[in-house]
Amino acid sequence: MSLIESLFGFLILALSHFGKLALIALGLAVIFGIMGIINFAHGEFILVGAYTTAMGYHAGFPLLLAIFVGGLAAGIFGLIVERLIIQHLYDRLIETLVATWGVSLIVIQLVRIQFGGTFAGIHTPLGSIQYGAFSASTYRIALAGAAIVLFASTYAIFMYTRYGLHSRAAMQNKEMAQCLGIPTKRVYMKTFFFGSVLSGIAGGLIAPTVSLTPDMGTNVLVEAFVTVIVGGANVIVGTSLAALSLGIIQAPASMLFGTLGGYLALLITTVLLIRVLPEGLTGVVE
Template sequence: MGSLLNEIFIGLSLTSILLMIALGLAIIYGAMGVINLAHGQFVMVGAYIAWFLQSQFGFNVIVGLPLTFIAGAILGLLLERTIIQRLYQRPLDTILATWGIGIVLEQLVRTFLGSDSRYVGRPDFLDGNLVIGDVHMSYYRLFIIAFSVLILFSTWYLLYRTEFGAKLRAVIQNKEISECYGISSNKMYAMTFAYGAGLAAVAGSLITPFVSVTPTMGTELVVDAFLVVIVGGVGSIAGTAASALMIGEATAWLSYWFNDTTGRILILIGVIVLIRFRPQGLFPDTVRR
């Protein structure tokens, strides 16, 4: 029973990380139809910001979260305004452009900061474990789980209970008619992309105590995030949350019974089979026209 509960907790921890990374992807594609291959590099940028704030100013990961979100959002806004906005309705060009942006960001980090691994410590007040019977739960992992739930509900509230969300959903349903009512689709797209980039940066910051901070760290993480978005139904917030839970728990259990490599292979096979028989995902979003 102790092993069972420990694996469930590990799966929830993986779920929370996948959810925060995939949520930005789902929002950007659901609203804008943009497949952002540079999303992993936004995660990497957030991780480097966390390292910089800790090494230069002594800010721990939690204290630096607002600055990390703002920096990621500003970077996303600049890229959307200068490059991506010129490529709407051109999906292949958007894929190539965001892939190129990701490469440029990686090379810039290598040029100015080098390729050496950087390390970020967890906050002192979240060090240690909560032990209940045979279950050992890291305080920091518990914080990430709680924070991911907060981000999920905050995003839902933003999209479905605010004026911004109402305007964005109007643009998604019918861009032309929305503009006739004075809603600027370009402004909605810019703010949406900035929000998604900010979420990715926050996710990158929060995972730094678990992984080494390197220029390529976002590449592997974004692959799993894309799987979450595909399984959940592209653009669906509820579907993204549900698929993150399924893939996170499945990854934990398959890695426990086999190993990490075999577990990832089995997850990929499962997703391929799902796409073959249900290409729209498990929880498709029916809002987008």
């Protein structure tokens, strides 16, 4: 393989990894950044979105509509979890972590009982692109564009809507926001719903690229947490920069050592970055 082909392959793989990392981390970053909640069931919200998208697609829905339905289903599921469990555990980090872990285990078993060990997947659309000996899925590259659109939409919501103003106030100083008449509990409810929708959309978007199994949420959870930790406090800037940086690092490792090598490079880089930059990439930007 020539140098140009290798560079082309690196660029495509970096975009692919960036798109996946950014998509699966955004919903988690929104909930953690605004509410300070570690949602250990984040992978299962992605699972709900992916399975609902697949069911809608096999029922005859266009893929984009099926992805939207998957996001809405995950949002409704998240709203139910927030009303039944999360709202009673605000400001109790460890209890919230344990409770969402319990939700995760329950969802995995329910999905396994209802659908079995595997579920009919979605054919990857858009074909492939090829340069020399290197070939890659066009859809995986398109995921990077979808991630940029979701990040831009999230930024617009937080910066130019009343909900965004209230959520930023609650994030910076919850007590002062309450004194100013901002209903922080309602803001948190909307935030959990919004983060769940983003997770469900991410699940629908990556559904054509992964095997649909009850454990798929667990498989992406580590990557999502790693990206959020490396990104730091800023939901948009930190998470996007972390996804891009980790994607650039994971790409050559995957090319040289396979998928396992890419994961190891991801984890090693995260440990080193946390050691050097305890506030994440957000601290560097600020």
